[in-house]
Amino acid sequence: MSNFRTCSITGLKVHLPAEKLIKINAVTAIVFLLVGGILGLLLVLTRWQAVHILPPEFFYRFLTLHGIAMLVAWIIFWEMAALYLTSAILLNSRLAVPWVGWLQYLLMLVGGGMVAVIILLGGADVMFTSYVPLKAHPLYYLGVILFAVGAILGCVVFFATLVVAKTEGTYSGSLPLVTYGAAAAAIIAIITLSHGAIVFIPTLLWSAGLIPPMDAEVYRLIFWGFGHSSQQINVCTMVAVWYMLGTLTVGSTPVNEKVCRTAFVLYILFINIASEHHILVDPGFSAAHKSWNTSYFMHLAVLASMIHAFSVPAALEVALRKKGYTRGTFEWLKKAPWGNPGFSSLFLSLVGFGFLGGTTGVIFGTEQLNILSHNNLRIPGHFHATVVAGTTLAFMGATYYVLPLIFQREVAFPGLAKIQPYLFGIPIMLFSTFMMVAGGFGVSRRSADMYGSGGFSVEYSPIVDISLSIMGISGVVACLGGAAFCVISVATLIIGKKIVAK
Amino acid sequence: MSITPVPPGWWKMPLHKEEKWWISIALVWCIAITIAMPAWHFVGKQNSSQxxxxxxxxxxxxxxxxxxxxxxxxxxxxxxxxxxxxxxxxxxxxxxxxxxxxxxxxxxxxxxxxxxxxxxxxxxxxxxxxxxxxxxxxxxxxxxxxxxxxxxxxxxxxxxxxxxxxxxxxxxxxxxxxx
Missing domain, CATH: 2.60.40.420 (Cupredoxins -  blue copper proteins)
Incomplete structure (x- = not known):
């Protein structure tokens, strides 16, 4: 068994090929986070109307790449690392077919790189959504397809590893909750990435001039089966990471396994069709169709989130009370390890996702209220709360544990790491909130200049100026917080003290 | 522990009172908003066109x-x-x-x-x-x-x-x- 090492901290058997794949996926994720973050800084300094630095051409180009680099590349590369971690490492198993894992990495890297280059060369100023009949260079669509196929292969390796672990008897009992959550994420990933591949194949052929364009509404319907459902991969992985961080930081145990696991099943069953809330103000679908799919289905997925919203903090409270912090109602919260970046990330992610992202998602996804929110700044405000304050922050927190456990190095600049989650989490919540406020006054999303370009001028409520300024300042601070994370991670890899196995 | 395998028997663990209350309240709320959306088509003045x-x-x-x-x-x-x-x-x-x-x-x-x-x-x-x-x-x-x-x-x-x-x-x- 020369292919394994024993972790000096956890005692887990670490399969070296799995470890290599985790490392390379995690590092690539952070590189994309850095690229997306630099673009994010330029974008926020443009939407902050008083500063407004980018000309329209570059604003649209960078916005397209920002979406791809963050929403797709950073998050999915990190999730691939998480899938290998929660399968091979947590189950003490070998990773099944590591070469398929490398194929996953290669396809995603080539696909993601291709998309990034085409966008920067100006061949795909079409935004993350690339709605037909707005056309990009064929290589853009090909890049997305390669990326999606690569990610599907990652899920295949994950499931194959679960089978290997079961048949080789590397663990007894049921899967750990975190692995179970990752499995739910992988199931959703296969469904949603298939939607992506299905919708981009005819789009690629059309872009290459081989077939006529598909109906714009059909594209929107299938695209959102990919575009929004893929965000549910993030939700699922994030919730799994919440449970993992709870255990790693304060030693929490799920209050009730049955409830937590049922909630994950609710995600799988109901979240995909709920993506139809993107077409609430579109022609082509009856009100009955829209209501059915976005109310009944979406609210059962919301129920799952409500269950986690109870279980995760409840598990933390129980664990902290067991440590003796039992005075009053809130001593456990006061005495929680706020200096541990893993814990503060977990907590801020929970607050940001739950109170800002989740609630606004349900509100804006209501048919009649969507009329007032569709495509204005309320929407990016909502998803920066879910995907950035929620998912990204949770992943950052988990990275502080992946660094010592997988990279076997002590986290560099521990003082900076201590405050990094606050430096990133709090401003990003302000950013989201004030984006939504501006959206409520009719400021459009994806606009290089909300005052137009020389035709009719537009007047806004004075609240808009203030909101966009707060959004701008907090956005810049959040970029600093993100940069701090990248600096800490990279420095750890280069100068972090090696943890020597005893 | 949520990162370690779970011994058999977890499915039979009873729910705590607080959990039951929370899930019930959440479910009732979900049903309420589920009804609200189609109901507004009958009682509200502003709906998207069909x-x-x-x-x-x-x-x-x-x-x-x-x-x-x-x-x-x-x-x-x-x-x-x-x-x-x-x-x-x-x-x-x-x-x-x-x-x-x-x-x-x-x-x-x-x-x-x-x-x-x-x-x-x-x-x-x-x-x-x-x-x-x-x-x-x-x-x-x-x-x-x-x-x-x-x-x-x-x-x-x-x-x-x-x-x-x-x-x-x-x-x-x-x-x-x-x-």
């Missing part, structure tokens, strides 16, 4: 141009842009054509009268955002989306395009005048 037809972009363009010619009452310019000002009779079918990067025409409507607004695009997707009302609908090529509207306030509205449509997307701003 009337739409497929139409070729050429046919829609012809209809929109006939409409503009028939009811044209003037011309307005701003910057390098020029629009027809169109004053249709109350109760009629009106057209708002979207294209890269223009809303055509400038509509002059009467307060308190009802119109059937035919919204579509003749090239890529556009987004109708009536400012400052902040009401938003999608303009989709190939689809004639009929919105029944009754303006309730006499003022000048802006129409902002809020679906990204290319290089001068942010410059695509039109106007509706309600008298």
């Amino acid at each position: 009337e739409y037809y497929t139409i070729s972009t050429e046919d829609y363009n012809t209809l929109a141009e006939e409409f503009m010619e028939k009811y044209k009452t003037g011309v307005e310019t701003a910057g390098d842009w020029e629009w027809d000002v169109v004053t249709p009779p109350p109760g009629s079918d009106i057209y708002l054509r979207s294209m890269q990067w223009k809303w055509d025409p400038i509509l002059k409507l009467k307060k308190g009268e009802t119109y059937r607004l035919h919204l579509s695009s003749i090239d890529v997707l556009h987004g109708l955002s009536i400012h400052p009302l902040n009401m938003n609908f999608e303009a989709v090529p190939g689809w004639d989306y009929v919105l029944t509207i009754t303006p309730t306030q006499a003022k000048e509205y802006r129409i902002i395009c809020n679906e990204f449509c290319g290089a001068d997307h942010h410059g695509m701003i039109g106007k509706i005048i309600v008298e």
